[in-house]
Amino acid sequence: xxxxxxxxxxxxxxxxxxxAAPTVAGAMDWLDAxxxxxxxxxxxxxxxxxxxxxxxxxxxxxxxxxxxxxxPALGLGATLSAAALVPSFTLxxxxxxxADVLVIVSLLTVARLAGGLAALDxxxxxPGLAAQTASARAVLAEPAxxxxxxxxxxMGGSLNLDQIIGQQREGLLLPAAASAVVMTAMLALVFxxxxxxxxxxxxxxxxxxxxxxxxxxxLRRLVWIDLIGGLFLPVGMAAIGSAPQAWLIGLAVWGIKxxxxxxxxxxxxxxxxxxxxxxxxDLIGVAALLALLATIMVLASAGTA
Amino acid sequence: MTDPILLFLxxxxxxxxxxxxxxxxxxxxxxxxxxxxxxxxxMLLCLPPLLMGTAATTxxxxxxxxxxxxxxxLDPLSAFFLATLFLAATAIAAFQATTTxxxxxxxxxxxxxxxxxxxxSVLAADGVLLAIGLAISCGAIWLPRGSRLPLLIPxxxxxxxCLLAPAGFAPNFxxxxxxxxxxxxxxxxxxxTIAAVxxxxxxxxxxxxxxxxxxxxxxxxxxxAYLLLRLITELPGAAIPVWCGFVLLxxxxxxxxxxxxxxxxxxxxxxxxxCLARRQAGLAAAGIGxxxxxxxxxxxxxxxxxxxxTFLAAIGSGAACVLASxxxxxxxxxxxxxxxxxxxxxVHAMPATAIALAVGLLGLSAIPPGVGFAGLWLxxxxxxxxxxxxxxxxQLPIALTGAAIALSAALTxxxxxxxxxxxxxxxxxxxxxxxxxxxxxxxxxxxxxLAGLSxxxxxxxxxxxxxxxxxxxxxxxxxxxxxxxxxxxTAVKGYLALPVLALLALTTxxxxxxxxxxxxxxxxxGPWTDGMAPPIGLxxxxxxxxxxGEGFLPPLPGIALPRxxxxxxxxxxxxxxxxxxxxxxxxxFAALLLLLAMAG
Numbered sequence: 063x064x065x066x067x068x069x070x071x072x073x074x075x076x077x078x079x080x081x082a083a084p085t086v087a088g089a090m091d092w093l094d095a096x097x098x099x100x101x102x103x104x105x106x107x108x109x110x111x112x113x114x115x116x117x118x119x120x121x122x123x124x125x126x127x128x129x130x131x132x133x134p135a136l137g138l139g140a141t142l143s144a145a146a147l148v149p150s151f152t153l154x155x156x157x158x159x160x161a162d163v164l165v166i167v168s169l170l171t172v173a174r175l176a177g178g179l180a181a182l183d184x185x186x187x188x189p190g191l192a193a194q195t196a197s198a199r200a201v202l203a204e205p206a207x208x209x210x211x212x213x214x215x216x217m218g219g220s221l222n223l224d225q226i227i228g229q230q231r232e233g234l235l236l237p238a239a240a241s242a243v244v245m246t247a248m249l250a251l252v253f254x255x256x257x258x259x260x261x262x263x264x265x266x267x268x269x270x271x272x273x274x275x276x277x278x279x280x281l282r283r284l285v286w287i288d289l290i291g292g293l294f295l296p297v298g299m300a301a302i303g304s305a306p307q308a309w310l311i312g313l314a315v316w317g318i319k320x321x322x323x324x325x326x327x328x329x330x331x332x333x334x335x336x337x338x339x340x341x342x343x344d345l346i347g348v349a350a351l352l353a354l355l356a357t358i359m360v361l362a363s364a365g366t367a
Numbered sequence: 368m369t370d371p372i373l374l375f376l377x378x379x380x381x382x383x384x385x386x387x388x389x390x391x392x393x394x395x396x397x398x399x400x401x402x403x404x405x406x407x408x409x410m411l412l413c414l415p416p417l418l419m420g421t422a423a424t425t426x427x428x429x430x431x432x433x434x435x436x437x438x439x440x441l442d443p444l445s446a447f448f449l450a451t452l453f454l455a456a457t458a459i460a461a462f463q464a465t466t467t468x469x470x471x472x473x474x475x476x477x478x479x480x481x482x483x484x485x486x487x488s489v490l491a492a493d494g495v496l497l498a499i500g501l502a503i504s505c506g507a508i509w510l511p512r513g514s515r516l517p518l519l520i521p522x523x524x525x526x527x528x529c530l531l532a533p534a535g536f537a538p539n540f541x542x543x544x545x546x547x548x549x550x551x552x553x554x555x556x557x558x559x560t561i562a563a564v565x566x567x568x569x570x571x572x573x574x575x576x577x578x579x580x581x582x583x584x585x586x587x588x589x590x591x592a593y594l595l596l597r598l599i600t601e602l603p604g605a606a607i608p609v610w611c612g613f614v615l616l617x618x619x620x621x622x623x624x625x626x627x628x629x630x631x632x633x634x635x636x637x638x639x640x641x642c643l644a645r646r647q648a649g650l651a652a653a654g655i656g657x658x659x660x661x662x663x664x665x666x667x668x669x670x671x672x673x674x675x676x677t678f679l680a681a682i683g684s685g686a687a688c689v690l691a692s693x694x695x696x697x698x699x700x701x702x703x704x705x706x707x708x709x710x711x712x713x714v715h716a717m718p719a720t721a722i723a724l725a726v727g728l729l730g731l732s733a734i735p736p737g738v739g740f741a742g743l744w745l746x747x748x749x750x751x752x753x754x755x756x757x758x759x760x761x762q763l764p765i766a767l768t769g770a771a772i773a774l775s776a777a778l779t780x781x782x783x784x785x786x787x788x789x790x791x792x793x794x795x796x797x798x799x800x801x802x803x804x805x806x807x808x809x810x811x812x813x814x815x816x817l818a819g820l821s822x823x824x825x826x827x828x829x830x831x832x833x834x835x836x837x838x839x840x841x842x843x844x845x846x847x848x849x850x851x852x853x854x855x856x857t858a859v860k861g862y863l864a865l866p867v868l869a870l871l872a873l874t875t876x877x878x879x880x881x882x883x884x885x886x887x888x889x890x891x892x893g894p895w896t897d898g899m900a901p902p903i904g905l906x907x908x909x910x911x912x913x914x915x916g917e918g919f920l921p922p923l924p925g926i927a928l929p930r931x932x933x934x935x936x937x938x939x940x941x942x943x944x945x946x947x948x949x950x951x952x953x954x955x956f957a958a959l960l961l962l963l964a965m966a967g
Binding site for chain 1: 748
């Protein structure tokens with residue numbers, strides 16, 4: 063029975079993530095416009111875009127290889143795999159034994175790598191330039207993220223995400239100050255990611271491929287939101303082995319957390335503006351330094367404990 | 368069981384030496400065939416003691432002065448590294464035998480001598496044989512290129528073993544194990560060993576030589592890891608001071624960053640692959656350093672994780688790096704250049720070679736299910752034990768190492784993306800590149816077989832370590848936790864590569880199925896030139912407009928360094944000429960003898 067429930071929770075979670083990704087993107091666009099004093103597009107516009115793109119005839123360059131044809135699916139598949147491992151409304155889902163924080167980070171890397179390969183395979187200058195820029199940015203951002211999650215693992219004593227969240231729920235993820243510093247680092251990374259301009263990586267995609275590339279980007283943002291929400295605000299999340307009634311509370315709290323996060327992100331973006339492209343490495347560097355500071359704080363507290 | 372195996376392995380090594388000596392007199396095809404057969408036989412001979420986990424056995428050779436007869440030994444540690452380097456050498460020799468045009472006899476001789484010398488040094492159970500083996504392999508690689516400084520390496524290793532040996536005894540490993548080792552001597556031994564292994568790994572002549580690069584990746588780097596394990600971890604035992612572990616850890620971490628950066632910015636494909644191989648050496652050194660620190664802190668589990676990552680780094684260097692190196696050679700042979708900015712679009716002309724190169728490079732990157740990711744995961748598992756090691760002064764280098772390894776992983780992924788994206792994908796950048804043709808069938812088979820073999824440790828890291836490295840890890844740490852955490856049969860939550868791959872395949876397959884519901888067929892079109900008309904004479908667009916492989920790394924911040932004061936003209940030292948090499952060796956040898964005499 064427990065196995066059946068965990069499997070059901072897993073399928074429900076994946077379905078919700080797929081459904082929420084375009085909706086969250088639409089809500090962010092709408093909020094962005096509202097904060098700027100415009101009426102804003104419909105919240106469900108991304109869904110309509112997906113349908114419209116999937117009906118269009120895709121154009122492919124004659125010279126591209128099978129890599130360019132496979133990589134959009136690989137990118138979305140890797141992001142979806144990462145999304146399946148990050149819990150949203152309940153812990154103890156069927157795939158929780160695989161939910162290793164390093165695996166999740168590396169699955170997001172696979173998705174980025176797939177996008178870069180597709181861009182370079184096109185043989186055109188703008189996507190190649192975009193792949194270079196994205197790679198240079200990731201050289202700073204990925205170690206920062208990896209260091210942040212490893213710091214949390216140091217506090218939790220395990221790389222398993224469910225165990226880390228479980229310890230955070232119990233208030234055992236100490237010191238709390240280090241946890242707050244890691245959260246700041248991860249928020250800085252999300253802010254940097256949200257400030258990345260449309261960099262031309264999807265310029266060569268069209269039709270259903272473009273729909274897949276866009277869905278990948280939206281799902282990636284949702285994975286980030288879920289990861290931060292789960293790690294630093296695991297309130298209301300149903301515990302391992304809890305009854306489906308507890309899921310309802312978890313679902314409601316998850317919706318509230320999503321709403322609050324996108325509201326906060328849009329408010330910050332409107333107030334502070336997007337980070338200029340040339341300043342992104344500085345912001346990511348600060349995030350990496352914060353993650354390192356948190357690591358040192360954890361070690362220092364372990365030494366004095 | 369192992370006694371005859373050790374005897375056969377010794378005969379195999381002697382046969383390789385003979386092959387190296389007689390290569391000029393034999394037909395070229397026969398040389399390649401013999402080298403492949405002898406290497407393959409050596410690998411097969413190593414498998415039974417590895418799989419059955421039999422105890423160490425020794426063999427004494429009645430050669431040398433009284434009380435200084437030569438000793439060979441085969442234990443789980445040496446069997447693992449022998450199997451790794453024989454596997455790499457088999458692939459290299461088979462590639463030499465099948466590639467067109469046929470490899471010159473000098474390179475076949477280099478392969479045979481290098482393999483024989485390195486195998487002898489791994490089998491050696493005393494300092495003299497270890498030095499002889501290293502002298503053969505170093506001479507094979509560096510003497511033909513006029514570089515004599517690496518010939519100091521065997522002397523350094525001989526001095527290291529002599530320092531460990533008890534006073535009045537021959538530099539025999541059994542005698543060292545039986546006696547208690549002075550910590551100061553163990554520290555000097557560690558310093559000499561680190562210097563020798565650094566020299567082995569980082570010496571490189573300026574010109575391109577693919578055989579030397581492949582041998583460095585597949586033979587020299589695993590043997591360097593073996594020497595560090597044997598002389599710093601196993602022989603001195605608990606006598607080794609903990610600061611040696613920190614030196615190895617920080618040096619390894621620094622090497623991973625430097626080599627990762629070099630791999631992501633090197634203009635040539637073979638140079639970038641060699642940098643990736645050297646990064647594996649850095650990872651192995653960091654793992655050994657971490658294992659030493661954990662062992663001193665009485666954390667056998669953490670030491671086991673770190674050692675398991677070292678073994679995976681050696682496998683990665685011996686299989687994935689050699690594969691990438693051979694594929695790079697096949698590409699350069701067909702496209703006429705190693706320069707990245709002159710390659711491109713080879714996935715169409717050389718699909719099998721392109722797949723082999725991609726498998727090798729992605730296997731080294733920090734993405735599942737590659738062997739590189741499994742090693743990274745194990746290293747981070749070991750880093751998680753940092754709070755239990757000493758005070759903040761001890762924990763800080765471990766935390767910095769964690770950050771360095773994360774940065775190095777990102778650099779390696781950027782380097783792999785760059786090499787695959789520029790060399791294999793896109794459009795050809797030169798007419799010669801456009802005219803490249805796929806390698807012949809035997810070469811393709813070798814590359815694809817090695818690709819399959821290099822995928823296995825990434826897909827089944829727990830089983831690979833369990834079968835091949837567990838006895839050695841247990842002998843060094845008295846624990847096999849690092850292996851167990853990758854096995855699907857344990858209750859602990861570890862890294863399970865196959866289920867992760869299955870999840871990735873399932874989701875990707877699902878997306879592909881959904882995308883097939885699209886009612887429209889894709890329409891082919893010409894190259895996208897951003898709305899501009901293609902240049903005159905280039906109807907398919909300007910190939911040079913593609914990325915040339917620069918800009919994959921962030922710009923380094925400009926740091927204003929103080930200007931170096933100018934020295935007077937008479938103080939400018941003249942670089943030593945090649946003729947000074949033998950004198951330098953003699954002087955160093957005399958100094959070492961003096962040191963040994965003073966040490967008693």
